[in-house]
Amino acid sequence: MAGADGDDSLYPIAVLIDELRNEDVQLRLNSIKKLSTIALALGVERTRTELLPFLTDTIYDEDEVLLALAEQLGNFTMLVGGPEYVHCLLPPLESLATVEETVVRDKAVESLRKISQEHSPVDLEEDLETLVMPTLRQAAEDKSWRVRYMVADKFSELQKAVGPEITKNDLVPAFQNLLKDCEAEVRAAAANKVKEFCENLPEDNREQIIMTHILPCVKELVSDTNQHVKSALASVIMGLSTILGKDNTIEHLLPLFLAQLKDECPEVRLNIISNLDCVNEVIGIRQLSQSLLPAIVELAEDAKWRVRLAIIEYMPLLAGQLGVEFFDEKLNTLCMAWLIDHVYAIREAATCNLMKLVEKFGAEWAQNTIVPKVLGMANDPNYLHRMTTLFSCSHVYFLRVVVHCCGYPYREITTKQMLPVVLKMSNDQVANVRFNVAKSLQKIGPVLDSNALQTEVKPVLEKLASDTDMDVKYFAQEAISVLALA
Template identity: 25%
Template sequence: FAGLSLYFEDSHDDMDDFGFDDYGSDCDGIRITAFLDAGQDNLTPLGRLEKYAFSENVFNRQIVARGLLDVLREFSENENDFISVMETVARMSEDGEPTVRAELMEQVPNIAMFLHESRPNFPAAFSRYLVPIVVRYLTDPNNQVRKTSQAALLVLLEQGLISKADMETKVCPVLLDLTEPASDDDYKIEAVAIQNAFNAGSSFMCLQCFLKDTFFELCSDSLWGIRKACAECFMMVSNSTSPEVRRSKLSPLFINLISDQSRWVRQAAFQSLGRFISTFANPSSTGLHFRDDGTLPDIPRCVSDSNCSLNSLNCNEISNCHTERSIPHTPPNQDGRATPSPEHVSTAESEDLHNFEDDHTSVLGEPHDNFTLTVRSDSSTATKSPSITKGTEQTDENFNSFHYWRSPLPDISGELEMLNCQTSVEVTEKEEKEEEEAEELEENCPDSKSSHGKATSDQIQKVLDCLQPHIADPDNVIPQPLLDQYLSMTDPARAQTVDTEIAKHCAFSLPGVALTLGRQNWHCLKDTYETLASDVQWKVRRTLAFSIHELAVILGDQLTAADLVPIFNGFLKDLDEVRIGVLKHLYDFLKLLHADKRREYLYQLQEFMVTDNSRNWRFRYELAEQLILIIELYNHRDVYDYLRHIALTLCSDKVSEVRWISYKLVVEILQKLYASRADDLGLDFINELTVRFCHCPKWVGRQAFAFICQAVVEEDCMPMEQFSQHLLPSLLSLSTDPVANVRVLVAKALRQSVMEKGNVCRLSALEETVMALQSDKDRDVRFFASMEPSKGLMDTAPFI
């Protein structure tokens, strides 16, 4: 603790002499700006602020720094007073006491947010008064002040409060100076660490300058701590560079860091390796994209093998293949951006090549612009897709690497209109002439259709043969040395020479690497994944279990069924620490499987009821939550036969939280049965609920029955006629229960839910019961029985 500065080093005995007699030893629970109140000194509030801001007592100056936000609120209405306060802040920033400077810097983000929300001239005031303080404190000799300013700078960047001009003219020059060879080693490490957290959108130009002049040199710095800091921020740097720089400049640098002589540098590099590889991902090659919320979309499950393709290629990707038939590239939109590539367009039909030859022949002269190719890694198939229609679902690729980095295309719409006017007559005459020649050729050559179809298939086969070596080549996606180093992370020798948890880092980043390589290169990672899945460390297997559903989305249903399902089955029999990862995303994984494969897991859901530690109630709680989601994946008969029994068992759990989430599961099952028109099964389930809960000897069971009845009504799980016939009589019978907590929920269910529906068969009996509850001896029962339905928002948790 020798390096820690104390905030309160001075004695508080002389506080009365400086106006803080009301504070005592603890000033956190009082108004900080009390020193601005009128006193015996006959000074104005601004005068008192000056007095205490530059007092000889350090504690006084700390209090003023801590209360600067409240001071600004007091004086924000008057422009002159506001400027005076900001000038005082600027002078206080030069205080010789480090604790005062650190206290002031802690308030800068709050002050900046207040100015941003209340001052129309925020950019000017912030840039003039506060940004220089933040920048100056980055080079403060006191370590605590520097750390505080770094944290404040990152908060300001995250909130977008620092302008791009201030970043490039004030912040970045200081950071560049800190990385000079003559700079202190601690300053260099801190500067690189700040770069690690920079937002590329707000500091992009500055970062490019940083990369160009300094970063490459820092990666080879003689101090291992600086090289380690560079390795830690490599992913951020890669995200802010062009693909060319990423491949040609950053990759060799990263390979050097992985082979560094310092173990700590190698450790940081290997921890960042998977994240660095993920920056090479391109939607046009992976066939996947992220939604706005950062999640991967579900892959539509294929009906049969012949309709499933593992990779789709844009036509302009095969323009270098020499074929007799030209395939036009995708034209750009009017705004200069390319149209989304065909791999993101849902195809309505997909057929084998044989069917394509026989059925999809065309007459001579018919345009061939409406053909797109879909290539599988395991077989050569082609699909004929119509041109992109209005209703076709597409993915916006405006922000992929290609579209982001290429220069905007010039607007040539005016020239095109003039050209079209000049050539329209010529084109019309040419088309008519071609149609006449085609008709004559068909009459003279009756076998032209079949020969044309044969030629088309031959041309397609040539294209496929040309593409095949490149489709499965991972070196086209990421540099091969990076992939080799990543695959070596499962080598036991790495754990001894680099990091004992290197396998865990490999497992954590594997979905990102798989997304980058694409499913067509999954064979490169398959052995590594299986090695990690059988690792002796349960933390490694746990990491894979938590991400297996994401990997299933990336690979698609065929590879998931072949390679992931066996590993998934192994995780189901693993330790609870591993099983919880599978359980938390059980619904997400099962919904990606075929119906027949998914149905096999109905028999294994019961196994989740058994845990290594019976006190681990959160495991059972998670199971109930997942079962609520899983209900939609199975038919009503399977739900009744398998999930019903698990739900009823969970309803009898010793832990209240598990029981109450299980009651919601029961309601969902009941809704599933009646939605599927399985009224007979629904009636059997109601009778079972009545016996188990309404007639339960324990009051918690009877209380649960009242809760279930209310939820059934609110969720419209069944027609009110059947509710009135099968559930309402039992619910009314609980109105005389000896336990007040049961009657409270009965009163709430009847008054807030059942009476709101109106179409109740036993309305007279219902009204009599409610009136009786309104006269109940218990105050809480009377309250809920008399509350208006529109005000029935009070939580009844205290009665549970």
């Protein structure tokens, strides 16, 4: 069978046109799946000059057909003549990457990534410069802030894709503009990428680019009118210290850190504190200690309990960096105050915090500093505070510290100091306290020796097992069973 003009060489294209115009979707789908066979029949030159232009100009069909086409083109490198001509596949795949159906776009992008590996570095940089960069430049300056936002949000990926030269010549100015964008959402997205962008700059002129082009924008963002922008920057700015080194950090970044520690927005202060390990590696945390303390105190007393909770979680990190002397002098009182916070989640987190501090500073510190204060709360008029003593003594994390980290001395501390307090609280008038005594004895039991269990713990649990309160009886009986004291 010949084509319409009698030329047998046109047969594959003519047949493909007829099949793609057929109303039967399955027939059109089958024709697309035969593209590689048609390309082989045409040869590489006619595939490039006839088949691909035809496919590019006629990309309209059912999503199932377009999906098959996007997949087929990802395997066409050798059918167009090898890596030297792989750029011919870009136009049809770019068109497919813009269709409405998500799965088609995803498959087209997958095929584009696949064929990009076939380009030589020189060719790829020239595909990028000619075809991609005009679109990227336009998107970075698009009238819609949502488009500019997406550019900012994906900026690190774009930077890695285009390479060092295009980054230096095109992306640095674009990134500056995004950091100065009129929309706060765009500035926040760009601010969140500052550390990654700086890390991925070419090493030979990284410092010069940051100091000349990026840092001035960062300084403006520190005092931005929008708290989300400031918070986004605060979450990453500390990472610049490891990139710029000690001298630049002290001269240029330290003033910014100090300003952020005094920011009116608690999230800004919290984000700076949560990333202190970065600056500690470079200049040591002592440089920040004078401004750090007021910021911690304000966060510790913040009206929002979730802010208080967040600073508690970072306390062990701060303690390790500031050292035991600074901690005892400046922060110990805060940690103890959290134990009697009116929010249960804070009291629970504060208890866990104490156990982590014990692990960090050791048994002797705990015995001299923490244990007396915790046990002292057993006599507090507020029963919630009395229960904090029980939670601290029986906390699961604490027991792990006892058994695995600090060794035998803690058995002595538990037996001689903690156990008597817990046993005394079994006579508390509040049932909630009494059944927590039973639960505490169950947890600290494995730390005690058999003599203490039999002579001190067992009689108290047997007494609680006959308590008038059903919950007290239940937990006492459970403790007896678990500790095998029946």
